[in-house]
Amino acid sequence: MIQEDVDQLFQQQIAEWEFVRQQYEALSRIRTRDVMIDESLYRIQFNPARALSSAARIDKASLAKRPCFLCDPQRPKEQKSIPFGEDYLILVNPYPIFPKHLTIPTRKHTDQCIRERFSDLLDAAKALPHYVLFYNGPKCGASAPDHAHFQAAEKGSMPLEKEWKALEFRAIRSKGEAKLCYLNRALNPVLRITSASKEDATALFELVYDYLEIRKDEVEPRMNILTWYEEGKWMIFLFPRDSHRPSCYHDEEEYRRLISPGSVDMAGLIISAIERDFKGITDEELAQILREVSLPTQDYLQLIIKLKKHHD
Numbered sequence: 001m002i003q004e005d006v007d008q009l010f011q012q013q014i015a016e017w018e019f020v021r022q023q024y025e026a027l028s029r030i031r032t033r034d035v036m037i038d039e040s041l042y043r044i045q046f047n048p049a050r051a052l053s054s055a056a057r058i059d060k061a062s063l064a065k066r067p068c069f070l071c072d073p074q075r076p077k078e079q080k081s082i083p084f085g086e087d088y089l090i091l092v093n094p095y096p097i098f099p100k101h102l103t104i105p106t107r108k109h110t111d112q113c114i115r116e117r118f119s120d121l122l123d124a125a126k127a128l129p130h131y132v133l134f135y136n137g138p139k140c141g142a143s144a145p146d147h148a149h150f151q152a153a154e155k156g157s158m159p160l161e162k163e164w165k166a167l168e169f170r171a172i173r174s175k176g177e178a179k180l181c182y183l184n185r186a187l188n189p190v191l192r193i194t195s196a197s198k199e200d201a202t203a204l205f206e207l208v209y210d211y212l213e214i215r216k217d218e219v220e221p222r223m224n225i226l227t228w229y230e231e232g233k234w235m236i237f238l239f240p241r242d243s244h245r246p247s248c249y250h251d252e253e254e255y256r257r258l259i260s261p262g263s264v265d266m267a268g269l270i271i272s273a274i275e276r277d278f279k280g281i282t283d284e285e286l287a288q289i290l291r292e293v294s295l296p297t298q299d300y301l302q303l304i305i306k307l308k309k310h311h312d
């Protein structure tokens with residue numbers, strides 16, 4: 001069983017890799033702060049070790065200059081891996097957000113994209129029942145957009161899993177075993193697919209994908225995806241995105257908020273690498289960040305109408 005192999009990998013890496021042991025120990029001491037916005041819980045995590053990732057430069061020139069940290073020869077020699085399928089490796093993430101945090105890159109250096117890999121993501125969720133799997137699009141939080149990868153977080157770490165799951169999702173359409181729903185709210189809009197069938201879930205995902213816009217010079221619609229497997233079903237949450245980073249990220253030093261949202265932030269766990277942001281960010285600033293990086297409400301509502309009207 002892969003899940004057991006991963007549990008062993010964790011124990012082994014913590015025992016034998018001093019840097020990683022310290023990183024996970026530091027994580028156990030970090031602070032969080034809860035806020036309620038529009039009746040949804042957001043948990044802000046102060047995580048200074050994530051500064052590298054939040055500030056990662058991902059323009060083509062910067063990527064070409066740096067050695068890819070997901071490619072085999074450049075990875076730390078202490079970092080062990082276990083194979084997943086033919087194409088992937090499972091690694092312990094040395095810069096954790098979660099008490100157990102995995103990175104699942106492809107063996108080959110190839111661009112981040114989801115359409116052809118969506119069913120692999122579902123396979124990984126099923127193979128790792130203790131984890132929530134997630135995908136950050138190349139302009140939506142991935143710090144290595146030039147090397148395809150998923151990540152995984154130990155279950156029970158994000159507001160989405162408990163608090164939001166109980167929110168009232170409304171039906172859009174179904175396909176065989178799979179149901180597509182939406183959440184009727186302006187802030188941080190999200191679509192949900194639930195399904196016991198991988199094929200039906202994939203068909204609904206592709207339908208949504210095809211209705212989302214692909215920007216000029218980009219390879220796919222901007223999105224974040226989280227999924228997990230429970231009681232014989234996949235739960236899949238898709239956040240359609242707008243801006244890569246909020247405007248405050250680019251503000252003058254004095255006003256800057258170094259927050260660069262990915263799947264985890266969209267799922268209610270806001271990662272703040274700077275103490276000033278962690279302490280000082282207001283509810284209104286946070287709401288503004290979420291508005292800027294999410295598909296605008298008008299587009300979200302139009303998307304839902306199109307999805308409802310679509311004829312197979």
Ligand SMILES: [Zn+2]
Pocket residue numbers: 068069070071108109110146147
């Ligand atoms: Zn690479």
